Amino acid sequence: MSDLMAEITKAMGFRHYALVHHVDLKPAVRSVHIVDYPQDWVERFQARRLYASDPIHRASHRTNVGFAWSAVQSIISLTAADRSILAEAYEAGLGDGFTVPAHIPGELNGSCSFAMAAGEMLDHRQLPFVQLVGSFAFEAARKISRIHAPQSECPSLTERQAECVALVARGKTDWEISQILGIGQETVIQHVKDARDRYGVTKRTLLAIRALFDGQISFADVFGR
Amino acid sequence: MSDLMAEITKAMGFRHYALVHHVDLKPAVRSVHIVDYPQDWVERFQARRLYASDPIHRASHRTNVGFAWSAVQSIISLTAADRSILAEAYEAGLGDGFTVPAHIPGELNGSCSFAMAAGEMLDHRQLPFVQLVGSFAFEAARKISRIHAPQSECPSLTERQAECVALVARGKTDWEISQILGIGQETVIQHVKDARDRYGVTKRTLLAIRALFDGQISFADVFGR
DNA sequence: GATGATCTCCCCAGAACTGGGGATAACGCA
DNA sequence: TGCGTTATCCCCAGTTCTGGGGAGATCATC
Numbered sequence: 001m002s003d004l005m006a007e008i009t010k011a012m013g014f015r016h017y018a019l020v021h022h023v024d025l026k027p028a029v030r031s032v033h034i035v036d037y038p039q040d041w042v043e044r045f046q047a048r049r050l051y052a053s054d055p056i057h058r059a060s061h062r063t064n065v066g067f068a069w070s071a072v073q074s075i076i077s078l079t080a081a082d083r084s085i086l087a088e089a090y091e092a093g094l095g096d097g098f099t100v101p102a103h104i105p106g107e108l109n110g111s112c113s114f115a116m117a118a119g120e121m122l123d124h125r126q127l128p129f130v131q132l133v134g135s136f137a138f139e140a141a142r143k144i145s146r147i148h149a150p151q152s153e154c155p156s157l158t159e160r161q162a163e164c165v166a167l168v169a170r171g172k173t174d175w176e177i178s179q180i181l182g183i184g185q186e187t188v189i190q191h192v193k194d195a196r197d198r199y200g201v202t203k204r205t206l207l208a209i210r211a212l213f214d215g216q217i218s219f220a221d222v223f224g225r
Numbered sequence: 226m227s228d229l230m231a232e233i234t235k236a237m238g239f240r241h242y243a244l245v246h247h248v249d250l251k252p253a254v255r256s257v258h259i260v261d262y263p264q265d266w267v268e269r270f271q272a273r274r275l276y277a278s279d280p281i282h283r284a285s286h287r288t289n290v291g292f293a294w295s296a297v298q299s300i301i302s303l304t305a306a307d308r309s310i311l312a313e314a315y316e317a318g319l320g321d322g323f324t325v326p327a328h329i330p331g332e333l334n335g336s337c338s339f340a341m342a343a344g345e346m347l348d349h350r351q352l353p354f355v356q357l358v359g360s361f362a363f364e365a366a367r368k369i370s371r372i373h374a375p376q377s378e379c380p381s382l383t384e385r386q387a388e389c390v391a392l393v394a395r396g397k398t399d400w401e402i403s404q405i406l407g408i409g410q411e412t413v414i415q416h417v418k419d420a421r422d423r424y425g426v427t428k429r430t431l432l433a434i435r436a437l438f439d440g441q442i443s444f445a446d447v448f449g450r
Numbered sequence: 451g452a453t454g455a456t457c458t459c460c461c462c463a464g465a466a467c468t469g470g471g472g473a474t475a476a477c478g479c480a
Numbered sequence: 481t482g483c484g485t486t487a488t489c490c491c492c493a494g495t496t497c498t499g500g501g502g503a504g505a506t507c508a509t510c
Contacts, residue, residue, distance in 0.1 A: 064327045065364045102289045103328040108443045132357055139290045156304065158456060171431030173496065186459050193498080194456095202498075203466095205430040206396030209437065209447055222434055383486060398466065412488050418468080419486095427468075428496095 002034050005137065009036070012130060013123060014114040016094060019141050021108040022057050031108055032141045037115070041092035055082040056099050060111045066100035066131040068122055069115075096122045100134025102142070112138045155198040157216055164191040166221040169208035227259050230362065234261070237355055238348060239339040241319065244366050246333040247282050257335055257366045266317035280307040281324055285336045291325035291356040293347055294340075321347045325359025327367070337363045380423040382441055389416040391446040394433035 009017040016038070021031035035042060045054070059067060059075040067075060069086075078086075097115030112134035116122060157165060160181075167177045174192065178185040192204060199210050211217045234242040244259040260267060270279070284292060284300040292300060294311075303311075322340030337359035341347060382390060385406075392402045399417065403410040417429060424435050436442045 061330050063364065064329050064367065065360050101329075103330055104289050104326075105286050105328055105334055105438070109330055128357055131360065132353055135290050135356065135360070139288060142289070160457065168430060169434055171426055171428035171434075173428075175496085183457085184459055186461090187457070189497085190458080196498085201396055203396035203398075204497075205393060205433050208430050208434060209394055209396075209444075212434065212437075213444055213448070223438070385487065400466085408487085409489055411490055414467085415488080421468085429467075 002036065005034060006036060008133060008137070009114055012114065012126065012133065013116075014097075015117040015120070016097075016115040018111075018113045018115075019137055021110040022060075032110060032138070032145050034141060038093040041089055041094060044088070044092070055085060056097075056113065057109075057111065060099050060101035061103075061109055063101055064103075066098050066127065066134055068124070068127065069097045069099065070122070090118050093118050095120050098122065098127055098130050098134070100131055100138070102135065102138040104142075107142075110138055110142070155200075157195055157198060157211070158191075161191050161195040161198070162211070162216055164188055165195050165207060165211045166217045168192060168204050169212065169217055169222045227261070230259060231261060233358060233362070234339055237339065237351060237358065238341075239322075239355075240342040240345070241322075241340040243336075243338045243340075244362055246335040247285075257363070257370050259366060262340070263318040266314055266319060269313070269317070278306075278310075280310060281322075281338070282334075282336065285324050285326035286328075286334055288326055289328070291323050291352065291359055293349070293352065294322045294324065295347070315343050318343050320345050323347065323352055323355050323359075325356055325363070327360065327363040329367075332367075335363055335367070380425075382420055382423060382436070386416050386420040386423070387436070387441055389413055390420050390432060390436045391442045393417060393429050394437060394442055394447045 005017050005019065009015070017034075017036050019032055019034040021033065037045075055072055055076065055078055056069060059072045062075050072078070072086075095116035095118040097113055099111050099113040102110040102112060114130055114134070163181060164177055167180060172180070174188045175185050178188045181188070192207070195211075196202065196204065196207050199207055201207050201210060208217075212222070230242050230244060234240070241262050242260070243262055244257055246257045262270075280297055280301060280303055281294060284297045287300050297303070297311075320341035320343040322338055324336050324338040327335040327337060339355055339359070388406060389402055392405060397405070399413045400410050402413045402417075406413070417432070420436075421427060421429065421432050424432055426432050426435060433442075437444070437447070
């Protein structure tokens with residue numbers, strides 16, 4: 001993967017790339033982290049835990065399409081600290097660059113960035129192509145890094161159960177759910193009990209999250225309306 | 226905007242388009258909703274509130290790049306209900322299509338879809354271009370409707386709080402969390418309490434889901450390892 | 451007609467959570 | 481030095497959840 005990325009990066013006229021989830025490196029977590037940035041910068045980046053506050057990362061959380069680093073202030077306002085981070089990156093050898101955000105609900109935020117050497121100019125005519133490459137590169141990395149392990153049969157819930165779980169996910173108590181659905185509290189308790197059983201979990205919190213994860217309910221069910 | 230979309234749609238060889246946030250239509254909410262689908266289907270879609278459960282929408286919540294509708298089962302597993310929804314859409318005049326997801330942390334999920342008439346075939350060589358157009362179209366629509374996030378307060382948690390919330394999301398009890406983190410149960414109770422306060426919620430279930438939604442924790446934290 | 455699935459309702463005991471009220475210590479920042 | 485933040489711990493009363501045990505009604509299917 002990194003060989004391929006290096007090749008593509010070069011072919012597009014860039015010098016460095018970073019294909020990352022925006023988290024501190026935790027070996028235990030299956031996150032994407034394929035980077036070819038100046039070593040010096042990578043170390044400082046991690047030491048200072050910039051993955052959360054780096055202005056490029058922050059900007060990538062506010063948009064859906066890629067952007068040139070030189071245009072970052074059109075997306076977020078830069079603080080003095082941000083400017084010094086950018087200056088430091090430049091010192092370390094990173095010139096202008098282009099970052100493609102990669103967000104999926106319920107997953108870590110990520111991005112795919114390509115950078116020139118310090119002093120070189122971006123070829124703006126090429127950016128749409130870079131956008132495309134960035135998106136697909138991230139998706140590919142994400143698929144590879146995900147073991148997609150159990151692919152266990154997602155237990156299906158009955159309609160009533162799903163309705164109850166959706167309300168559980170909204171933080172409703174069993175009594176509140178009974179009022180919303182117009183049935184008895186005992187009935188709700190039973191539906192939630194049955195739903196927990198189907199998922200083989202013992203806590204309603206995990207029930208809600210599992211149901212969310214495999215699409216029995218969606219974030220729209222939780223926050224919609 | 227819709228004129229332009231219609232033109233682009235035609236130029237790319239498609240018949241219909243839909244540039245939408247995945248929510249029920251509410252005039253009060255400033256969300257993107259630019260659609261040119263068969264009227265019949267739009268009505269049924271809204272009547273049955275499919276925005277949340279439509280398999281194409283669900284699939285678009287699981288990926289970051291576009292996908293052909295005919296390949297949707299490689300992303301999510303289809304239930305019988307899903308299949309009947311797809312069949313119904315086909316009946317209504319929607320053939321194969323291509324959907325580009327558009328997700329931004331803290332905002333409503335959205336997508337940009339292009340569809341053929343029933344019976345026509347997708348030109349797969351063109352899909353990368355469609356991907357590009359879809360992304361930019363959504364971003365443009367989003368900027369115009371300038372919903373720039375309903376100033377979605379994304380409260381930040383302290384490290385300890387986030388650790389506790391991640392474990393809450395795994396269905397652990399406060400006592401279990403205390404054992405895992407090697408601290409007192411009372412301390413865990415306090416951290417969870419503080420985290421609930423920051424999010425302004427009163428139930429740990431909603432706390433976990435909110436934290437999941439805006440990226441404080443991820444599904445990897447919940448299911449990983 | 452039996453069987454299974456679903457939805458509805460009921461009771462109970464013990465565990466877990468929630469919302470108040472405290473406290474101490476360490477750290478950085480002004 | 482004082483103030484805010486964070487992390488740690490403690491107590492308590494009341495609510496909510498969890499895991500057992502039931503039961504009757506409907507509906508489709510075999």
